[in-house]
Amino acid sequence: MRNILAVVSGKGGVGKSTCALGIATAMARKGKKTLLIDLDCGLRCLDLMADVSESLVFDLGDVLNGRPLNDAVLPVPRRHGLWLLAAPYDTKSIDGEALERLLLSADYDYIILDMPAGTDFPYIEAISDIVDFIVVTCGDAVSVRDSGVAADYAARFGGHCRLVINKYTRRHLKNGVYSGIDDIIDCSGCRLLGIVPFDDDCIRKPFSIFHRKNKKVKAFSRIADRIYGYETPLPKVKRIEKGK
Numbered sequence: 551m552r553n554i555l556a557v558v559s560g561k562g563g564v565g566k567s568t569c570a571l572g573i574a575t576a577m578a579r580k581g582k583k584t585l586l587i588d589l590d591c592g593l594r595c596l597d598l599m600a601d602v603s604e605s606l607v608f609d610l611g612d613v614l615n616g617r618p619l620n621d622a623v624l625p626v627p628r629r630h631g632l633w634l635l636a637a638p639y640d641t642k643s644i645d646g647e648a649l650e651r652l653l654l655s656a657d658y659d660y661i662i663l664d665m666p667a668g669t670d671f672p673y674i675e676a677i678s679d680i681v682d683f684i685v686v687t688c689g690d691a692v693s694v695r696d697s698g699v700a701a702d703y704a705a706r707f708g709g710h711c712r713l714v715i716n717k718y719t720r721r722h723l724k725n726g727v728y729s730g731i732d733d734i735i736d737c738s739g740c741r742l743l744g745i746v747p748f749d750d751d752c753i754r755k756p757f758s759i760f761h762r763k764n765k766k767v768k769a770f771s772r773i774a775d776r777i778y779g780y781e782t783p784l785p786k787v788k789r790i791e792k793g794k
């Protein structure tokens with residue numbers, strides 16, 4: 551896959567920001583200099599999730615208006631090698647060409663874009679030649695159907711599009727709340743990149759994403775390996791849930 555990845559979904563709340571942060575953290579842990587850009591203007595959250603909101607002064611809007619990138623990127627204190635560029639609070643439109651220039655000139659091994667839900671990104675055409683897409687879904691019927699819509703949208707731009715199934719539990723599979731993994735993949739229409747287990751710690755201990763011994767962290771690590779192109783077989787769901 552390319553080294554600029556846009557994390558998208560059809561439905562909101564499926565875990566794009568969590569997966570963007572989890573994958574970026576895994577990459578930084580593996581020694582890749584990684585920049586996470588929050589593109590969810592107006593509803594930014596990664597500054598809080600990455601624990602940098604207290605030191606935030608400039609954001610993506612300032613950089614697109616000419617401020618040097620280094621003035622605005624913040625090192626993530628809990629993860630060496632990871633930097634964050636926060637989204638502007640006001641929902642002013644993002645200029646696609648300025649964004650493309652920024653992405654091409656930024657000196658990072660990987661850049662992860664945390665996108666808003668849906669498929670309405672006027673700037674996407676300008677950056678479509680340089681990004682690949684990661685579509686995030688849960689297992690419920692609505693987010694699965696919407697993942698197909700998001701994947702179709704991404705496919706229009708020609709780059710690779712891979713699927714992450716998030717918040718997965720066998721309990722939901724057994725009681726019919728979630729579809730089976732094969733059905734989810736079929737409905738999305740894209741290749742599977744990884745499965746991330748449901749983990750209460752996402753809410754109870756938000757910084758658990760930086761802890762090595764957390765059950766979703768291994769899933770993010772395998773996803774990062776697959777992005778680099780390594781053969782990383784999918785473990786049984788039971789093992790994924792146990793954090794193996």
Ligand SMILES: Nc1ncnc2c1ncn2[C@@H]1O[C@H](COP(=O)(O)OP(=O)(O)O)[C@@H](O)[C@H]1O
Binds near residue numbers: 568569746766
């Ligand atoms: N694997 C997971 N297990 C449990 N809760 C999760 C998981 N991933 C995300 N969440 C929770 O789901 C909610 C929405 O996640 P978020 O990453 O903000 O989604 P999005 O960016 O798609 O709106 C948050 O409360 C988050 O903590």
Ligand SMILES: [Mg+2]
Binds near residue numbers: 566567568595664665
């Ligand atoms: Mg989000």
